[in-house]
Amino acid sequence: MLVRNFIFWLSTKRGVTDTIARRGMKHGFARRFVAGETLGEALTASRELCDAGRNVSLNHLGENVSTEAAAREVCASYIEMIEAMDAQKLGGNISIKLTQLGLDISKGLCGELAGQIARRARTLGRTIEMDMEGSAYTDVTLDIFEAVQRESGNSGLAIQAYLHRTEKDLQRLAALKPKIRLVKGAYREPKKIAVQGKAAVDANYKRMTTLLLEGAAQGMFLPAIASHDPFMVAHAQAEVARLKLRREQYEFQMIYGIRRDLQQEVHAAGHTLQVYVPFGTDWCPYFMRRLSERPANCWFVLRSLWAEGGAASERAA
Numbered sequence: 001m002l003v004r005n006f007i008f009w010l011s012t013k014r015g016v017t018d019t020i021a022r023r024g025m026k027h028g029f030a031r032r033f034v035a036g037e038t039l040g041e042a043l044t045a046s047r048e049l050c051d052a053g054r055n056v057s058l059n060h061l062g063e064n065v066s067t068e069a070a071a072r073e074v075c076a077s078y079i080e081m082i083e084a085m086d087a088q089k090l091g092g093n094i095s096i097k098l099t100q101l102g103l104d105i106s107k108g109l110c111g112e113l114a115g116q117i118a119r120r121a122r123t124l125g126r127t128i129e130m131d132m133e134g135s136a137y138t139d140v141t142l143d144i145f146e147a148v149q150r151e152s153g154n155s156g157l158a159i160q161a162y163l164h165r166t167e168k169d170l171q172r173l174a175a176l177k178p179k180i181r182l183v184k185g186a187y188r189e190p191k192k193i194a195v196q197g198k199a200a201v202d203a204n205y206k207r208m209t210t211l212l213l214e215g216a217a218q219g220m221f222l223p224a225i226a227s228h229d230p231f232m233v234a235h236a237q238a239e240v241a242r243l244k245l246r247r248e249q250y251e252f253q254m255i256y257g258i259r260r261d262l263q264q265e266v267h268a269a270g271h272t273l274q275v276y277v278p279f280g281t282d283w284c285p286y287f288m289r290r291l292s293e294r295p296a297n298c299w300f301v302l303r304s305l306w307a308e309g310g311a312a313s314e315r316a317a
């Protein structure tokens with residue numbers, strides 16, 4: 001936890017993030033978790049994954065925007081992404097973040113833009129997924145998701161197992177027969193809002209997995225089990241077998257570059273696996289979050305910077 005907090009602290013230090021941002025792509029270490037800075041690079045990485053039998057969900061990195069013009073620009077870039085995926089016949093969809101679509105400016109604007117993206121995706125016979133952000137946004141995200149799903153019927157939503165409210169939210173959403181991406185939850189939430197500690201979060205995750213997969217057996221949900229935790233994956237696989245679900249009734253999801261061994265196992269066992277593929281120039285905060293989830297990841301960054309330092313002193317000599 002200390003190391004994790006230290007990495008979070010580092011991520012707020014401009015000098016550190018600037019150094020990482022300057023060197024990360026050039027020296028390759030950021031490419032472990034980020035598919036590149038341009039859509040073209042993300043499509044190339046996606047092609048490789050799709051050729052290996054995975055689906056992908058493209059995510060254009062970036063967070064809150066503060067002007068309507070910026071939100072509209074992001075909306076246009078999401079539409080460009082889904083059109084490019086379709087043109088290249090890549091299996092999968094795009095993942096959108098509502099704060100990138102102006103959620104802090106106006107719920108109406110954000111709903112309108114999310115609706116536009118879903119409609120364009122639907123005309124191409126494609127789906128979209130909405131990420132879930134911090135708990136300040138949960139209510140409004142659910143409202144916008146419901147409106148978009150009612151209108152277009154092609155949207156999925158991430159739901160966080162650590163929130164106390166999650167089971168009720170799933171009951172509320174069941175009528176819409178949505179795709180639900182079940183995640184543990186990536187934000188720091190207080191006790192009042194979320195269960196604390198790995199054991200409690202894992203217990204909730206398993207309970208929600210069972211609830212969603214049982215829902216899938218009744219045609220209520222399309223669950224996406226989004227975790228790199230082998231125990232969560234094993235629990236879901238056992239439930240899929242118990243409920244005799246068909247392959248198209250559920251899927252697994254993992255993030256680009258994380259637990260590639262487990263990704264291979266899940267794929268080899270015959271399950272659908274969708275890989276979340278982030279790209280964009282604003283990759284540093286995302287990259288730092290991945291480091292903080294597993295401090296061992298810092299070693300390969302340090303090794304890379306060390307190698308660069310060695311090369312630089314050799315050049316100087």
Ligand SMILES: Cc1cc2nc3c(=O)[nH]c(=O)nc-3n(C[C@H](O)[C@H](O)[C@H](O)COP(=O)(O)OP(=O)(O)OC[C@H]3O[C@@H](n4cnc5c(N)ncnc54)[C@H](O)[C@@H]3O)c2cc1C
Nearest residue numbers: 131132158183184185186226227228229253276290293294
């Ligand atoms: C496809 C996908 C989409 C997501 N979307 C959202 C979202 O919309 N909203 C949200 O709040 N959260 C989202 N998350 C993040 C999620 O909430 C967790 O923070 C994250 O997945 C880590 O939890 P875990 O289930 O992998 O289990 P953990 O208990 O955190 O990790 C289990 C094991 O996975 C491996 N692992 C985990 N992280 C890393 C890493 N960075 N590097 C290397 N190994 C690692 C380690 O072996 C670790 O022991 C998403 C996750 C996935 C997979």
